[in-house]
Amino acid sequence: MARPSRLSFALFACAALFSSATAFADGDTQPARDPKQPVDEAYTAKIQKYTTAPYFSSPLVDYLPASKNVPTPEVVLGDIAGAPGILPYAEDVYKYMRLLEKATPRVKVFSIGTTEEGRQMIAVAVSSESNLKNLEQNHQRLAKLADPRTFQLNDAEADKLVAESVPVYYITGTIHSPETGAPTALMELAYRLAVDDSPYVRDIRDNVITLITPVVEVDGRDREVDIYKWHLAHPKDFYPPLIYWGKYVAHDNNRDSMAVKLKLTENVLNTYVGWDAQVLHDLHESVPYLYDNTVGDGPYNAWVDPILVDEWQMVGARNVADMTKFGMPGVFTHGDFDTWSPGYLMFIAAMHNGISRLYETFGNDGADTRERTLEPDEYARTWYRANPPLPKALWSQRNNNNYEETGLLTTLHYFSDNRRMFLKNFYLKSKRSIEKPTTEGPAAYVLPSDDPRSTVQADLLRVMLKQHVEISRATSAFTVALPPKKEKKPKPGESEEKPKAAAPTSRSFPAGSYVIRMDQPYSRVADALLDYQYWSPDDPQKTPYDDTAWTFGEMFGVQVARVTDSKVLNVPMERVTELPAAGGIQGDGSLFAIDNHAEPALATLRYRLKGASIDAAEEPFRVADRKFNRGTFLIRSANRADLDAAAKSLGLRVVALSSAPNVKTHPVRAPRILYIHTWISTQMEGWWRLALDDLQIPYDYASTQALAKIPDLNAKYDVILFPPVGWNSSSTTIIDGLPTNWGNPLPWLNTPQTPNLGKVDSTPDMRPGLGWEGVAKLQDFVAKGGVLLTSTDTSQFALAIGLGNGVTATKSDKMKIVGAIVGTRLVDPASPIVYGYDEKVSAYCDNDPIFSVNSLLWSHRRRLDSDSNNRPTGRGTKDDPDYVVGRIATEIPEQPEHQQWEVPIPTDEQRDNNPRVIPPTDRARIVLRYADSKDLLISGLVENGGEIAQHPAVVDVPSGNGHVVLFSINPIYRGETENTYSLVLNTLLNFDNLNAGRKNEDK
């Protein structure tokens, strides 16, 4: 591989000073060290030693410039960045960054918030002394470019600002804790940017503010380092997998940028927007050797500005070009990552007029040097990967750091060279976001003030505020024109004369309705989150990388109107920065009613008002002119002031009644909850835990192992929640766990050696699962009257251990519902599980299990086919009974017909001497079902949805004295599915009255 010689440095110096008519015709500063600056020889020797082959390095990082006053990472690490066996805790990384700050005016460290567990997050700014001195003035210019309304979208003014401004390039490291290389790479990068006097690095230092958050998932980093240290102390043993990263979720911490439920997302988002940065570049490690998946693959997110798409191509292609010229193998930018979902951390930039970027480099999950053998598809030469990775190579953390730093330095240099264009683009994207109502639409989204689910509406609006979206409130009622509905042409064979009600041409909204104007700088993120998604089954991309839909109005279950009529922008309105509390008590009386609209806050209230006696109405009722839903809370013996304060803080509207309505009720009690998790994965359940914690619903948290050891579950608990496990966990996996007949115990314990483990839960050995003893305990708990609630894979597990008589679950290969939103329908509105819901419920679905129900054990029902025909070939027409010559025609006995979601009533023939017939009181009660095929798709990708259409989605099965409530859907997911939270919460609050409103068949 060719490296620039000393001679070419000399030539370059001339080129830079006099003209570009030299060896470097393109005028670029060449990447190479400054021969006049001394090198830190010892550090450089170690770089060479730890790099496993010369082509895994570059002229940008194969040396370290020496400095008299600035310490190298070695002072904190005890060795160089990327050294084998060295993995610093976040605090050590911060310590080094603060040493840099002390030693040089070119580095400043900022605290950007804390994590769920109270650890600090930081951002480190590296730039020239003068850039950092003028940080505030520069930021004022960037803020104007970010919101060009401040200068009336004046292009000439923008050009002036662009010429005077220094852009901000924000780099974030190690959000994924087992991807361990970034912190040391970023320590060394900060040093290089502050110290290196080569023209190449000086360019960057003088023209860009590099902002670095070296550790994004701080809680997870510290646990990962614990495990690595344990591994170094037990080199021959298997080391425990990182079961917890952050307090709540693992890998999904990089899917939180829509709902912003995690601190790390909020802190990075606020830093990105607060600095008015131009780029957010997130570092990962799962692909050899550097996959700049910025360009990725289609389909691209349909809401991003095409200017951004163009920028992706530019930065991606240039990155590959530069590193290819260094002779570094395995650098590419196209691949199998589609750029559809806006849930990734980097997408904060894409949704806020910046540039989103992501590197996948190669890592060893720790700092061991290992021989790595790749899969054929990883080392194959393809059209986009002309110099692929090697099939087999010795790989070190230093190699990883070389790639990360080289990639970042070349890209920072390219960015610095083209900073005017990128700053101008930043302005243009902001300007075009503001011009959205006239150039592309819509004009606004409106959330009506009379939405009955006001607390959920407030939660959705809070997401918008977190996203820095401006919200206004109309001060009077208003009406907007609706886009004209296209008349559907009748299909061949359809009657043309069907009289149709004329489509409404306008819609009115009451005063106080929320208006999200699209003439604001961050209109794009609001538009992307509130709009609908359509993923064509014919899309050439056959493996969506993540969810295909997220439509927040549907996922939250609140009304969101997309308004194209630009007159909406003239409606008198006021900016809202805080959501007004809408709750509290109205009227006089000692009985208090809260109408049930399936708002999760109801459950919070139940737990908060421990002493109050609360009943649920089992039927809808009226008081004066007011209608109340099934499940309405009727609160007696509550202190009015306490209730008023609680209702106000939760946003719940309470009506005081002078007399009790004449309606059947049952008590709503706060159950004692046991929440169980496996040691296989905590990713899916983490979102449930976060939701319950947010709602302040207390629970005991125990692993499947611990459950088996609780002597009397019923004495301690009313409900067991078993959220989804993920990883397509089978029942065998849940019961057996990892094998214990080989290998060593895998401890997850808080010890002096591993001070960050064992906080959420702990075990001396992660391997054992629930075990058969645990299975028996669960069965016994339900038999004795407990309620077990399961979802997706844990529902399949419950069925596999014989809970849920008459329900079967299958998985389909043909069906493709990939993280989509589907329609479901209420089947039994009298079930307490669906209190407060309307007939149509939108739900998140991800190829969920297909439930079938029967009144006979061990039978699996086939879908009824409306076209099927029992009559054989014979005389007469299709509808005539069959006719046998020489015999009087007999009436065919009528067979009962059942819908797909219904439990069929057994026929007399079936009931005859048949112990497999489930008694009517023990049969499954179908609460919610999937919509008909034609109504299934609401948003995203639904292909061959007919397989799950009409099948049960939530089933309540009596079992012994208890119940098993089986969810086919996952109702609590990524903080985005608030619409279905109350299906779980209702089950909790009505745990001892789930049979309310149940009708049993006679036979």
Ligand SMILES: [Zn+2]
């Ligand atoms: Zn990752």
